[in-house]
Amino acid sequence: MTIFLSALQHYAFCPRQCALIHNEQVWAENYLTAQGAVLHERVDSGVTETRKNIRYERSVHVSSEKLDLAGILDMLEHNLQTGTLKPIEYKRGKPKPTLIDEIQLCAQALCLEEMLNQKIDEGALWYQQTRHRIPILFTDQLRTKTLTIIEQVHRLLESGKTPLPTYSKQCKACSLFEFCQPQLFNNDKSISYVANLFTVQDNLEQLMDDA
Ligand code: SF4
Numbered sequence: 001m002t003i004f005l006s007a008l009q010h011y012a013f014c015p016r017q018c019a020l021i022h023n024e025q026v027w028a029e030n031y032l033t034a035q036g037a038v039l040h041e042r043v044d045s046g047v048t049e050t051r052k053n054i055r056y057e058r059s060v061h062v063s064s065e066k067l068d069l070a071g072i073l074d075m076l077e078h079n080l081q082t083g084t085l086k087p088i089e090y091k092r093g094k095p096k097p098t099l100i101d102e103i104q105l106c107a108q109a110l111c112l113e114e115m116l117n118q119k120i121d122e123g124a125l126w127y128q129q130t131r132h133r134i135p136i137l138f139t140d141q142l143r144t145k146t147l148t149i150i151e152q153v154h155r156l157l158e159s160g161k162t163p164l165p166t167y168s169k170q171c172k173a174c175s176l177f178e179f180c181q182p183q184l185f186n187n188d189k190s191i192s193y194v195a196n197l198f199t200v201q202d203n204l205e206q207l208m209d210d211a
Pocket of ligand 1: 013171182
């Protein structure tokens with residue numbers, strides 16, 4: 001089953017969100033996804049251009065047969081003098097405390113490496129809020145982490161099971177909040193009520209057997 005690069009981000013945010021979007025095709029916009037869409041519209045609308053021996057390609061489709069992975073990267077910088085390639089990803093907001101943006105970028109590099117049979121050592125992340133570009137080295141450590149996450153996402157999506165909601169503070173930023181209703185699930189005592197009923201019934205039967 002081919003997974004999308006975006007599934008890695010969704011998985012890191014919440015495995016349930018990942019399964020809802022990629023297996024159950026649930027989608028909803030909130031102000032964060034809308035901001036992201038506007039940013040990408042701007043990035044994607046630019047044409048390919050060459051400046052100072054660097055060719056800038058936008059919205060490049062990438063895939064990996066080995067990893068069963070596909071997606072679109074925001075920009076690919078091709079140094080025409082040295083031949084080096086650099087994937088660039090544009091992000092709404094600011095750098096995150098987790099490595100997930102680095103992992104998504106590294107996954108893009110792994111796809112490019114397989115497609116072009118060329119090692120890619122470095123990429124960059126650009127954040128809209130800080131207006132800052134951060135160089136990212138594709139170290140062995142980052143590659144290993146990326147492969148682990150890809151494997152986990154495959155396992156989740158191929159299982160066909162959507163994890164139950166776990167209410168956490170990130171739920172407030174989740175575009176699927178209304179659909180998921182995690183706070184209701186957490187307050188739903190019916191599951192434990194039904195489980196208790198069976199326990200009481202089992203105990204009664206045990207007492208009658210013992211009598
Ligand atoms: S609302 Fe919370 S539990 Fe539900 S999909 Fe979003 S982040 Fe996950």
